[in-house]
Amino acid sequence: MSAVYKKELRTHLNGMTGAIVIAFLLLMVGIYTIAYNLRGMYPNFETTVSAASFLYVLAIPVLTMRSVAEEKHAKTDQLLYSLPMSMTQIVLAKYFAMVTILAIPCGVICFYPLILGSFGTVRYSTAYAMILAFFLLGAALIAIGMFLSSLTESQVIAAVLTLAILLLLNFMSGLATLIPSSAAASLAGFLILALIAAVIVRIMTKNTTVAVSAGVILAAAMVLVYAVDASLYENAIPRLFSALALFDRLSPFSQGLFDVTAIVFYLSAAALFVYLTVQSMEKKRWN
Amino acid sequence: MIEVKNLVKRYGSVEAVRGVSFTVQKGMIYGFLGPNGAGKSTTMNIITGTLAATEGEVTVNGCDIYEDPVGAKSAVGYLPEQPPLYPDMTPNEYLAFVGEARGLRGDKLWDAIDRAVEKTGLGEYADRLIKNLSKGYRQRVGIAQAILADPEIVILDEPTVGLDPRQIIEIRDLIRALGRDHTVILSSHILTEISAVCDYVIIIAHGRIVASDTLENLTKQYEGKNYIDLTVRGDESSVRRAVESIPGVEEVTVDPKPLGRLHVRIAADSAADIREDVFFRFADARMPILSMEYEEVTLEKIFLELTGEAPARTDSAALSAEVPADAELAEQPEPDVSDVPAPEPEPPQSAKPPKPKKSGDDDDYTPLFGG
Numbered sequence: 001m002s003a004v005y006k007k008e009l010r011t012h013l014n015g016m017t018g019a020i021v022i023a024f025l026l027l028m029v030g031i032y033t034i035a036y037n038l039r040g041m042y043p044n045f046e047t048t049v050s051a052a053s054f055l056y057v058l059a060i061p062v063l064t065m066r067s068v069a070e071e072k073h074a075k076t077d078q079l080l081y082s083l084p085m086s087m088t089q090i091v092l093a094k095y096f097a098m099v100t101i102l103a104i105p106c107g108v109i110c111f112y113p114l115i116l117g118s119f120g121t122v123r124y125s126t127a128y129a130m131i132l133a134f135f136l137l138g139a140a141l142i143a144i145g146m147f148l149s150s151l152t153e154s155q156v157i158a159a160v161l162t163l164a165i166l167l168l169l170n171f172m173s174g175l176a177t178l179i180p181s182s183a184a185a186s187l188a189g190f191l192i193l194a195l196i197a198a199v200i201v202r203i204m205t206k207n208t209t210v211a212v213s214a215g216v217i218l219a220a221a222m223v224l225v226y227a228v229d230a231s232l233y234e235n236a237i238p239r240l241f242s243a244l245a246l247f248d249r250l251s252p253f254s255q256g257l258f259d260v261t262a263i264v265f266y267l268s269a270a271a272l273f274v275y276l277t278v279q280s281m282e283k284k285r286w287n
Numbered sequence: 288m289i290e291v292k293n294l295v296k297r298y299g300s301v302e303a304v305r306g307v308s309f310t311v312q313k314g315m316i317y318g319f320l321g322p323n324g325a326g327k328s329t330t331m332n333i334i335t336g337t338l339a340a341t342e343g344e345v346t347v348n349g350c351d352i353y354e355d356p357v358g359a360k361s362a363v364g365y366l367p368e369q370p371p372l373y374p375d376m377t378p379n380e381y382l383a384f385v386g387e388a389r390g391l392r393g394d395k396l397w398d399a400i401d402r403a404v405e406k407t408g409l410g411e412y413a414d415r416l417i418k419n420l421s422k423g424y425r426q427r428v429g430i431a432q433a434i435l436a437d438p439e440i441v442i443l444d445e446p447t448v449g450l451d452p453r454q455i456i457e458i459r460d461l462i463r464a465l466g467r468d469h470t471v472i473l474s475s476h477i478l479t480e481i482s483a484v485c486d487y488v489i490i491i492a493h494g495r496i497v498a499s500d501t502l503e504n505l506t507k508q509y510e511g512k513n514y515i516d517l518t519v520r521g522d523e524s525s526v527r528r529a530v531e532s533i534p535g536v537e538e539v540t541v542d543p544k545p546l547g548r549l550h551v552r553i554a555a556d557s558a559a560d561i562r563e564d565v566f567f568r569f570a571d572a573r574m575p576i577l578s579m580e581y582e583e584v585t586l587e588k589i590f591l592e593l594t595g596e597a598p599a600r601t602d603s604a605a606l607s608a609e610v611p612a613d614a615e616l617a618e619q620p621e622p623d624v625s626d627v628p629a630p631e632p633e634p635p636q637s638a639k640p641p642k643p644k645k646s647g648d649d650d651d652y653t654p655l656f657g658g
Contacts, residue, residue: 002387003384003385003386003387003388004384004388006384006387007373007384010380011373011375014375015375074371074372074373074374075367075369075371076371076372076373077371078332078337078365078367078369078371079367079371079385079432081335081336081337081338082335082336082337082360082363082365082367083360083385083388083389084356084357084358084360084361084388084389084390085357085388086356086357206299285337285338285339286339287298
């Protein structure tokens with residue numbers, strides 16, 4: 001596993017991606033810090049980092065786009081499959097290499113509160129809690145990006161797909177307010193989700209019968225629940241969207257709270273998408 | 288060392304490999320021979336764990352490739368069809384990565400790299416970026432990667448593709464040298480390559496193994512043999528009586544055909560040209576020879592026939608479409624028109640299916656390797 005990790009790390013650092021991501025994050029967080037804390041004379045570093053989290057939408061796709069897609073494109077994945085190690089080890093090695101790249105700018109950012117502290121009073125505990133949450137958010141987004149990269153052979157498609165998904169995640173809470181909160185509208189939304197689920201099942205299993213029956217069962221269950229107790233659907237879709245809004249989980253931290261649920265949420269999201277990446281790689285052997 | 292049982296691989300509705308079984312013994316060089324698209328690469332990918340089989344099982348060194356993939360894979364070095372190289376690395380860096388991934392560390396790792404670089408003749412190229420290397424040198428890096436960790440089994444998928452003649456000879460020498468202390472499986476669609484280095488040949492076509500034997504046996508059995516195809520009018524027992532006593536005749540197959548004709552295929556030792564004897568025997572027995580075709584069989588011809596045969600035999604639609612034509616011809620005053628071959632008896636040069644002229648009866652051709 002360490003061999004793949006080292007190789008990945010070297011690829012990111014020798015190639016441009018690692019350098020670009022590190023430089024971009026440091027430059028932009030530096031500009032935010034100057035604007036908010038130095039020129040704005042605002043002592044709260046949490047807000048700066050929270051605002052800077054939008055940068056992930058641009059930085060993460062660059063970091064993750066080649067992770068799996070390029071291996072498939074160059075057919076080097078055949079080497080990985082024939083190495084005496086499990087796919088989980090390989091994917092974890094790739095994942096940790098990218099997280100290590102992200103840890104470099106986050107480590108540098110850790111000096112900023114100290115620098116700011118020499119000009120005034122900075123609450124270090126909340127500032128560092130925020131940096132930790134910022135780092136874990138990035139780690140979760142890297143897992144998502146890596147999974148999307150494993151779906152395609154093209155780096156460009158992987159990058160665009162990741163950018164679009166991260167933008168959606170960033171706007172998620174705003175989107176949630178736009179959606180009608182009535183029970184009927186939510187039912188309609190869930191039926192669409194059932195349809196999407198059926199399409200995904202069709203793509204994964206290539207079996208129309210299974211896909212149709214899965215879709216029908218899901219839809220029937222939803223309609224049944226609606227018939228029994230419609231109030232369950234009240235505001236359901238907006239709540240679902242807000243629950244998925246990864247970026248908004250930072251807001252308690254910017255208010256000085258250490259939100260353990262957010263930490264758990266980020267770690268679970270990362271684990272889920274690392275797992276999905278392993279499955280996606282394994283599936284390629286079975287296609 | 289390797290046991291492959293009833294391997295089947297389907298891509299959607301396409302069957303790339305249909306029921307391949309073979310066993311690989313220690314310390315031999317195996318040649319996997321077949322035309323492009325025969326299923327060679329797919330089979331090799333499955334043995335190395337790169338692909339999963341739809342059905343069947345693979346055991347490497349006693350480790351099942353599904354239940355103990357790590358154990359199975361650590362005994363195998365694999366060069367896929369396209370060498371899996373990272374263009375932004377130098378061969379040394381790349382080999383260091385592969386070596387570490389295969390569990391080599393420190394001095395052992397660098398010794399292994401030095402050995403692999405030396406064996407493959409990478410020498411001065413070991414510190415250039417792989418993307419700047421020519422195809423031949425990339426192929427060498429791929430081979431170096433496969434033999435790096437000194438695995439018991441080395442599997443090379445078309446290792447000499449894209450090399451110049453001198454490199455091909457070098458790589459063949461290298462493979463022969465590898466064969467001394469490794470088990471090597473080598474795939475190719477080039478017959479001379481297989482016959483130059485391999486001890487044992489597995490011929491695969493259309494996803495099936497059509498022949499599998501040592502090179503010596505294959506050559507002995509088939510290269511020194513000539514075939515005479517005859518169409519005669521008469522009955523089977525008198526044909527056999529007439530022919531079987533000719534010195535040099537090894538095997539006679541007789542197939543009845545419509546209108547009292549017989550198709551006779553005589554396998555004879557190549558040392559003796561028995562055509563005249565055959566002619567006089569049939570003349571003595573008052574059995575008219577309607578056609579006679581003489582073919583010399585080489586290993587190359589066997590390969591072409593074996594690998595070209597399957598589609599003709601499985602393409603039942605084409606066969607059934609031809610049956611009425613044959614029947615129509617048979618009703619004409621000269622009933623043997625459909626059986627008289629073109630006047631040249633030269634062995635065909637192309638991979639066309641054997642005996643295309645005998646449309647309609649696909650059973651009259653006995654496969655040389657028993658199917």
